[in-house]
Amino acid sequence: MSEATNKQLDNSSNVTDIYSEHIEWATNLGEKTIHAKRAPGRFRTLKYFTESLWLIFFFGAYLRWNGKQAVLLDVNNRQFHIFNITILPQDIWMVSLLLLLMAMTLFAVTSVASRVFCGYFCFQTAWVDLFTWIEEKIEGNPNKRHKLDAAPLSLHKIRVKATKHLIWFAIAIFTGISFTVWFVDAHSYWDDLLHFHLSAIEKATLFAFTMGTYVLAGFLREQTCLWLCPYARIQAVMADSQTILPAYDLQRGEPRGKLQKGKVIEKQGDCIDCFQCVQVCPTGVDIRDGQQLGCITCGLCLDACDSVMDKIGRPRGLIRYASLDELEGRSVKKIYQHPRTFIYVGILLLALSGIIYGLTHLGNLTLRVAPERQPLYVTMSDGSIQNKYTFKVLNKTDKDVEVKVSAEGGIPGQILVDADKPQLIHHGKAAGFTVFVKAPGANVHEEVTKIEFRVVNILNPAMSAEYDTVFNGPEDEHGHEHK
Amino acid sequence: MSDNHDSASGVPTSGHVWDDDLADFVNQPPKWWMLGLTASAIWVVVYLLIYPAIPLPSAGTFFKGIGLPGLNVPQPGVDAKDNNKWTAIKELSQDQAELDAVRKPFEDKIKVMTPAAILADDKLTEYVTRSGKVLFSDNCAACHGQNGKGTFQSGKFAMREQGYMAPILLDDDWLYGGKIDDIYTSISGGRQGMMVAHKDSLSAQQIDDVAKYVKAMSEEGGKDKADADSAVAAGKKVFAESDCTACHGADAKGMAAMGSANLTDKIWRFDGSIAGITQTITYGVNSGDPQARVAIMPVWLKKDEQGHVVSKLDETAIKKLAVYVYKFGGGQKDEVAAAPAVEAVPAAK
Numbered sequence: 149m150s151e152a153t154n155k156q157l158d159n160s161s162n163v164t165d166i167y168s169e170h171i172e173w174a175t176n177l178g179e180k181t182i183h184a185k186r187a188p189g190r191f192r193t194l195k196y197f198t199e200s201l202w203l204i205f206f207f208g209a210y211l212r213w214n215g216k217q218a219v220l221l222d223v224n225n226r227q228f229h230i231f232n233i234t235i236l237p238q239d240i241w242m243v244s245l246l247l248l249l250m251a252m253t254l255f256a257v258t259s260v261a262s263r264v265f266c267g268y269f270c271f272q273t274a275w276v277d278l279f280t281w282i283e284e285k286i287e288g289n290p291n292k293r294h295k296l297d298a299a300p301l302s303l304h305k306i307r308v309k310a311t312k313h314l315i316w317f318a319i320a321i322f323t324g325i326s327f328t329v330w331f332v333d334a335h336s337y338w339d340d341l342l343h344f345h346l347s348a349i350e351k352a353t354l355f356a357f358t359m360g361t362y363v364l365a366g367f368l369r370e371q372t373c374l375w376l377c378p379y380a381r382i383q384a385v386m387a388d389s390q391t392i393l394p395a396y397d398l399q400r401g402e403p404r405g406k407l408q409k410g411k412v413i414e415k416q417g418d419c420i421d422c423f424q425c426v427q428v429c430p431t432g433v434d435i436r437d438g439q440q441l442g443c444i445t446c447g448l449c450l451d452a453c454d455s456v457m458d459k460i461g462r463p464r465g466l467i468r469y470a471s472l473d474e475l476e477g478r479s480v481k482k483i484y485q486h487p488r489t490f491i492y493v494g495i496l497l498l499a500l501s502g503i504i505y506g507l508t509h510l511g512n513l514t515l516r517v518a519p520e521r522q523p524l525y526v527t528m529s530d531g532s533i534q535n536k537y538t539f540k541v542l543n544k545t546d547k548d549v550e551v552k553v554s555a556e557g558g559i560p561g562q563i564l565v566d567a568d569k570p571q572l573i574h575h576g577k578a579a580g581f582t583v584f585v586k587a588p589g590a591n592v593h594e595e596v597t598k599i600e601f602r603v604v605n606i607l608n609p610a611m612s613a614e615y616d617t618v619f620n621g622p623e624d625e626h627g628h629e630h631k
Numbered sequence: 632m633s634d635n636h637d638s639a640s641g642v643p644t645s646g647h648v649w650d651d652d653l654a655d656f657v658n659q660p661p662k663w664w665m666l667g668l669t670a671s672a673i674w675v676v677v678y679l680l681i682y683p684a685i686p687l688p689s690a691g692t693f694f695k696g697i698g699l700p701g702l703n704v705p706q707p708g709v710d711a712k713d714n715n716k717w718t719a720i721k722e723l724s725q726d727q728a729e730l731d732a733v734r735k736p737f738e739d740k741i742k743v744m745t746p747a748a749i750l751a752d753d754k755l756t757e758y759v760t761r762s763g764k765v766l767f768s769d770n771c772a773a774c775h776g777q778n779g780k781g782t783f784q785s786g787k788f789a790m791r792e793q794g795y796m797a798p799i800l801l802d803d804d805w806l807y808g809g810k811i812d813d814i815y816t817s818i819s820g821g822r823q824g825m826m827v828a829h830k831d832s833l834s835a836q837q838i839d840d841v842a843k844y845v846k847a848m849s850e851e852g853g854k855d856k857a858d859a860d861s862a863v864a865a866g867k868k869v870f871a872e873s874d875c876t877a878c879h880g881a882d883a884k885g886m887a888a889m890g891s892a893n894l895t896d897k898i899w900r901f902d903g904s905i906a907g908i909t910q911t912i913t914y915g916v917n918s919g920d921p922q923a924r925v926a927i928m929p930v931w932l933k934k935d936e937q938g939h940v941v942s943k944l945d946e947t948a949i950k951k952l953a954v955y956v957y958k959f960g961g962g963q964k965d966e967v968a969a970a971p972a973v974e975a976v977p978a979a980k
């Protein structure tokens with residue numbers, strides 16, 4: 149697209165000069181470093197607030213709960229601790245529901261208000277914002293930074309640049325540490341870190357996240373949003389003409405033209421072509437070209453343009469959050485008039501209720517019983533039929549328990565061989581044992597009979613778990629003998 | 632690169648044109664991308680050289696491996712100064728050593744314990760049943776079937792409806808005894824079923840009658856059938872008066888000491904039909920008759936004169952197998968009076 153635009157502009161010779169700057173901005177392939185201007189405004193303030201949510205990422209892991217880390221995603225021991233709740237691999241289906249929930253939220257929000265996540269919450273945006281804030285403090289405003297970049301190497305330049313990179317790197321390391329401490333005990337991690345006792349995987353994680361942060365936020369910056377991020381690529385399919393996003397009011401702004409003697413020319417539109425909106429844009433796009441991949445909908449250009457409109461005494465909102473329909477004067481549908489809102493909300497609710505169900509039905513004892521498949525049953529010398537079952541009992545509490553096995557259903561006269569012996573299940577562990585069920589051959593009439601096993605904590609009968617399975621027998625009641 | 636240019640954008644194209652105006656742009660890939668490609672190509676060469684991939688005598692990396700900081704794997708036949716070098720073989724032996732270290736405390740105990748003592752220890756039993764599974768699949772399953780469920784005779788004997796190649800180990804019927812020590816003895820010493828052929832000592836009619844009687848005994852209320860069925864009654868008479876009771880006992884319940892089968896239960900070592908039973912009685916088991924049933928459990932523990940184990944399995948492995956087989960569900964506790972019995976190969980019923 150930019151190719152075509154450039155070509156067109158080249159052809160209209162007498163305006164080429166005015167737009168030379170624009171061409172430079174529009175083809176952003178990373179050759180030019182973008183030094184965006186930091187301007188105050190409503191959305192700027194909002195962005196500071198939303199980005200500060202990431203403080204939880206930095207400090208949340210140090211929160212303690214009953215003497216243990218409140219949120220610990222203990223991948224090593226394959227269990228997640230979230231306050232009082234322990235999630236073991238068996239409950240991991242809830243995590244997939246959680247991912248579904250988050251994906252759906254993202255889609256729903258995107259379809260209604262486009263890339264809110266990108267502009268206000270995304271870690272890439274937040275870290276780049278922090279890095280450029282530091283850059284501005286050390287190297288000065290965008291003009292100074294451009295000059296410094298172009299200046300020949302000097303002691304001053306080295307000093308300034310080195311300071312910046314040191315601080316960046318320190319933040320990157322702290323990011324790496326903060327990520328890791330969600331997966332291991334935060335306190336002992338610092339201990340290990342300061343004594344250089346990190347495990348290989350901890351070292352690798354720290355290295356990967358430090359370098360990732362340093363490179364992505366320090367160097368790649370908007371290039372990440374433009375060329376790396378998959379969400380940026382697919383967001384277009386979720387947005388349509390009713391989605392609100394930062395938009396330039398073409399009808400009002402065009403034809404744009406520079407102020408002459410400080411006055412707006414009557415036949416010109418409201419846009420005074422001051423490029424403030426482009427200067428502040430962290431991804432360096434010109435929103436006046438319409439919706440585009442590069443726009444992360446951060447709202448900073450709205451602030452910039454509003455302040456220009458205030459100065460020249462025009463109403464705010466030349467650039468504003470608006471849908472295409474609104475800009476083109478078509479009727480605007482309400483949110484609840486979109487069928488897709490209901491579909492998204494429906495899926496959201498389903499996932500949410502699944503998670504709530506899961507969390508409230510975690511239980512503290514789970515039972516899985518696998519009937520032996522090879523062979524399905526054994527004929528004993530007295531003609532009785534014996535089935536073998538492999539029990540897996542998972543104890544999710546923090547105490548060891550002893551359980552007893554019993555069965556309901558099955559065959560009249562069946563006995564559970566050796567089941568009177570209590571089975572010890574260590575806390576947080578799954579134990580396996582075998583149970584034989586022997587039933588008189590004369591009573592086995594069906595190939596498959598339902599049977600329900602139950603394990604009960606001996607000391608606390610309220611703690612139990614059941615599992616439905618089957619008792620297998622011969623094809624017909626007379627078929628006991630082997631061929 | 633090309634003299635062709637796209638008319639709208641002025642970008643050079645490959646010159647191929649489809650559907651009037653579709654053309655291939657020949658834009659250069661981004662510089663960083665080309666740099667990455669070049670770097671990868673160089674890395675491939677470097678990697679091939681330093682990774683033990685090509686046997687270069689000068690570098691010697693193929694057999695010694697590449698140096699890694701912090702690695703210390705001594706390997707027989709390799710210079711000690713190469714201990715820090717990585718090869719897949721070294722990694723394997725390192726992993727194996729790790730595994731052996733975990734197993735050692737168990738293995739050491741098993742070595743000096745009796746099978747019964749192992750069985751009494753829950754932890755050891757758990758360990759033994761796991762390693763026993765591998766041993767069983769490798770050595771026993773060919774005849775006894777996967778999981779001991781039995782497998783049918785194939786090949787030469789298949790035509791004779793031989794029945795199971797070796798006894799089912801899951802049930803509670805044991806030709807030679809189902810206590811843990813009996814099972815151990817059966818595996819280590821092997822078993823040979825024996826039953827003489829009766830084709831000369833009994834007439835065809837007598838054999839037929841006995842077969843009917845034997846079949847009737849295994850059925851519900853079978854013993855009473857003798858009164859109702861003349862063939863069964865005749866068979867009963869033959870059974871009592873000929874040599875049958877010498878091995879199977881007057882009650883026909885078999886004797887574990889000699890591996891004779893219990894004829895009154897529902898388990899059939901060979902074919903349990905009248906025809907099958909007739910065949911067994913006529914030609915016997917391991918009787919030397921070419922049509923005899925074959926039932927041989929090999930000897931699994933062999934020692935030379937110095938007492939060194941020369942067989943594939945040693946005592947530890949056989950202990951594991953005995954416990955594993957016992958745990959199939961038919962093992963008999965020591966207090967319980969021995970029921971009829973056998974492990975391994977037996978006589979017919």
Ligand code: SF4
Nearest residue numbers: 419420422423425453
């Ligand atoms: S900031 Fe507003 S007035 Fe200035 S160029 Fe952008 S749209 Fe036009």
Ligand code: SF4
Nearest residue numbers: 429443444446447449
């Ligand atoms: S165009 Fe405006 S809203 Fe979009 S990224 Fe740039 S400054 Fe943010």
